[in-house]
Amino acid sequence: MTVKYSIRKEDLNINPYDVLRYLGYAKDRITEEDERMVDECIEEAREFLSPKACYDRYHVELMDDNRILMPYGEIESKSLSYNLSGCKEIYIFAATIGASYDRGIKTMSARSMAKGSVFNAIGAAAVEEVCDRLNEELRLKSEVLGEKLKTRFSPGYGDLSLDNQKGLFRVLDPAKHAGITLKDTLIMAPEKSVSAIIGIYDA
Amino acid sequence: MNKIDTSNPVRKTDIREIIKDGFTFFEGGCGTILQGKGLKPGEQPEKWNITHSDIIMGMHYDYLKAGANIVKTNTFGANSLKYELANGEFPLSTVIKAAIGNAKSAIKKSGRNDAYVALDVGPLGKLLKPLGDLPFERAVGIFKTTIKIGVQEGVDLILIETMNDIYEAKAAILAAKEVCNLPIILTCAFDESGKLLTGADPKTVVAVAEGLGVMAVGVNCSVGPLQMVDVVKELSEYASVPVVCCPNAGMPRTENGKTVYDVTPDIFAEAFTPLVEAGAQVLGGCCGTTPDHIKAMREHVLTLTPKPLEEKKHTLITSYTHAVEFDKRPILIGERINPTGKSKFKQALRDHNIDYILQEGLTQEDKGAHVLDVNVGLPEIDEVEMMQEVVTELQTVTALPLQIDTTDPIAMETALRLYNGKAMINSVNGKEEVMEAIFPLVKKYGGVCVALTIDEGGIPETAEGRLRIAKNIFKRAEEYGISPKDLIVDPLCMSISADPGSADVTLDALCLIKEELNGKTSLGVSNISFGLPNRDLINGTFFTMAMQRGLNAAIMNPNSREMMKAYYTFNALKAIDENCMEYIEHADELAVTEAAPTADKNVVPAASGVETPNDPLITAIVKGLKDRAAAVTEDYLKEKESIDIIDNYLIKALDIVGKGFEKKTVFLPQLLMSAEAANSAFSVIKAKIVASGSKEESKGKIVVATVKGDVHDIGKNIVKVLLENYGYDVIDLGKDVDPEKVVETVLKEDIKLVGLSALMTTTVPAMEETIKQLRKSAPDTKVCVGGAVLTQEYSDMIGADKYAKDAMETVRYAEELFA
Structure with missing residues (x-):
């Protein structure tokens, strides 16, 4: 059964260095002023954040020739087979910072493209932070059960086609549990959303 | 409209009557029960209506025995996005028919003659445009298909549930209204913050839902009963219809790899005490609840007394996030989105310059407007299409509610239908013909309507005469079923220069x-001073006088210093502005702008790693100082030629920044800030060229577009801004653009260079297709491609002329090509 993961927007730690990195700032050229600017923008951006995520645990079966029996059917992927080696179960999760943030980027961009670009980068850093926090919670849960987790893996990585989004969305139903939807192009709406698979193996 | 006849002789008392008195009970959870009986993840529960009809029927039966009197059909996800209409193993109509059959059989078996069948309609799992890719009308169509089948099978009411987007809820309610006359209940999923996923608060949901005419409104799913109390309180504070409450059995959590809901039936029942006190009257459960929960809850609730239902008098309009209430605090309605008497605005409409219109909206918001009036009527443009586009675009950049201002009933209906929220309508008046055109729209789509006191006989000269017209409008509105709270009277003000007594009459x-x-009441305040010098002085004083007489709203210019002064001082003096906080802030701002009218502030810190020649304009652009760049340009224009300023200052400055960007000493936000500063300098030059009547210097025309299927437009917009800075005419086709449209524009405008952007691997084929079509029809046109996923390799593979790794490289390529 899909479980919701809640985190308050106030509790998201968005690292200004990550934001500046997304914006292409060279590390040795970041000034104190840049950092202060991003920190201010992060607080402004926080108002638009509505972080949400959901996850569930499923069986998975690794077979010959890089074939994998996923909860939504059989697929073939060398990269995912490699990533999941030794796993009999997986978590599937989807995380987002919400639809209001898309509007936030639009509003800011209409006022200033420069600020819009900063908002865009903050959104990217924020959704990664939601993923990291959820990932950590799942790690702690598994630790208690004597399990370990692989690195999270998303459709689009390596040879795992975006088509897998359809299956992920069918079994997890993140539209219902976290307001994350799939467009016909297999891209998610809200824009700042992530879906991923995490392998579980015995420690 | 082919409505299905639902006026069959009713077997039992109309649910509309039952629901108002005492408590009514819905069933509890469905999906979670089916999962307990073996429904697999990803398996569609609605199929069980056919494959496991005994289980579905049994579930309804158990709920009926537990005391539920409204059965929810197992059709939450039964829509044409998930089921084929008539083909395959599980056609949509068969699934819905089976679901209703199961519900009816269970009722029959239970021997209950006081139970009703609600067609359960859940969300479509897609976000509506512009946030997602589902067009509003398509959503209406999908809901209609489902509801039509349900109505044919004889359901008693339509339950639209678990909605987390008010826009989608509006689509579903409209669909139901256009298919049948059955009562509609809306319940939404408010999250822990008490809002819908797309931002609407409970007050907004009530305003929109009641505007559309639902029988009851409420909350379901998302959280447990205790977390719902505040939402129910707010719903009940504004709702004149019964409030529904169907919580989960707490929040699900995992325990040893298993999902559990941990609120037991007894705890669940107890938790309804504060919910009933808060005003909930139609009660049930959602995920994790069982017949035992409903039974315990019902038994407990029947010992309590429901809060009496009252007609609420709040006058509310909303956007997709919040409501604006017309009460003690005067509401400022920004009037600037209107071509009347504004040549620049007219030109923007003719040029289809939506950005200009959006900026007018944003400026008014920044100046303190609460609502934006939208008037885009001009004889030479298609007003219906323009209204539709401007309303949609405005609602993507601002969360302020809009006032739709048009005399064209078709433009009015189009806007009200597409509007995300409950709009303000400008306007109706005492003329019979106008009321006949507008009131049915208010009734159908909801809205608060401005009523002008003018009729076939003109504007009465006395206050009593204007009251008489207002009374007549109220009476006629009532006949259409429109409540007086949804009318705002504008008694009209006329210039005191023409009629010295007119202010007093108003x-x-x-x-x-x-x-x-x-x-x-509402007034177009500034009309009072027409024909007089320094109008702002009169406007400010008259505004104060009107507020003192109870004016609720003013259609005004938020840039007006005197009007804003009047507004803030009035609120402070009348104790509307708590602790004078807003007044103090306004006074501080005034002091700053009066002391240094061109105070300039950077959005992001300027680049530090660039050498700047000692020239004020170049420095201003490199440092990204918009206002300063414009001011210096004004000065330069007194002695220098436009082309000299563009070539030797603007472009020089941009080159400095551009080179820094390429060397990674200047970064994206700084590059954009400089581009914006250059833009503001450029607009000053442009204005001068237009004023002098000579033709603008253009280096060439370039088309830019984000390809079909792709909606990322940040990269494309950056390229556009830079190209414009360098003096090119850019035709921006937007995002998600059909290949045919690109070809058509290239041929029509004789374009030498096309810039295409794609951000996703999945849309590279669309880019390839666009290039292919261009090659066929316009072989001489060059194509430059860019975007996150592109590489030189990809670019070669799809046959582009140039791969530009960033915006500057596109500019360089254009410079080469047009040299």
């Missing part, structure tokens, strides 16, 4: 309307 009319009709 002010007296404000009082009469308040005293005799308990009506809300």
